[in-house]
Amino acid sequence: MAKVRLKKRFVAGAKCPKCKASDSIVLFMEQGIETVECVECDYREQQTEDKVAQKAGGDVIGVFKP
Ligand SMILES: [Zn+2]
Incomplete structure (x- = not known):
């Protein structure tokens, strides 16, 4: 797979x-997924839709509740 030049930006604070x-x-965005990474260690987290849903406190798995 070709190495894609990723546009990374520091998160202030x-x-x-x-x-x-x-x-x-x-x-930075990696394959359309918002990714945060630490340049000092190997910490890395991807904001997948599932995670975003969890953080929002929801149980969103493609089901709309009335
Ligand atoms: Zn770190």
Whole structure:
């Protein structure tokens, strides 16, 4: 697979939950998925739709509740 040049940008004021480094979190899109990554350690999280739904406190699995 060809290496795609990813447009990463630092998240101002963000703190890594793993190594506690400040201003080390970069945000970028990977295959349409919002991804956050720490440049100081190997912390990495992808904001999949499931996760977003969980964070929103919902139980969204393609079912609409009346
Ligand atoms: Zn880190």
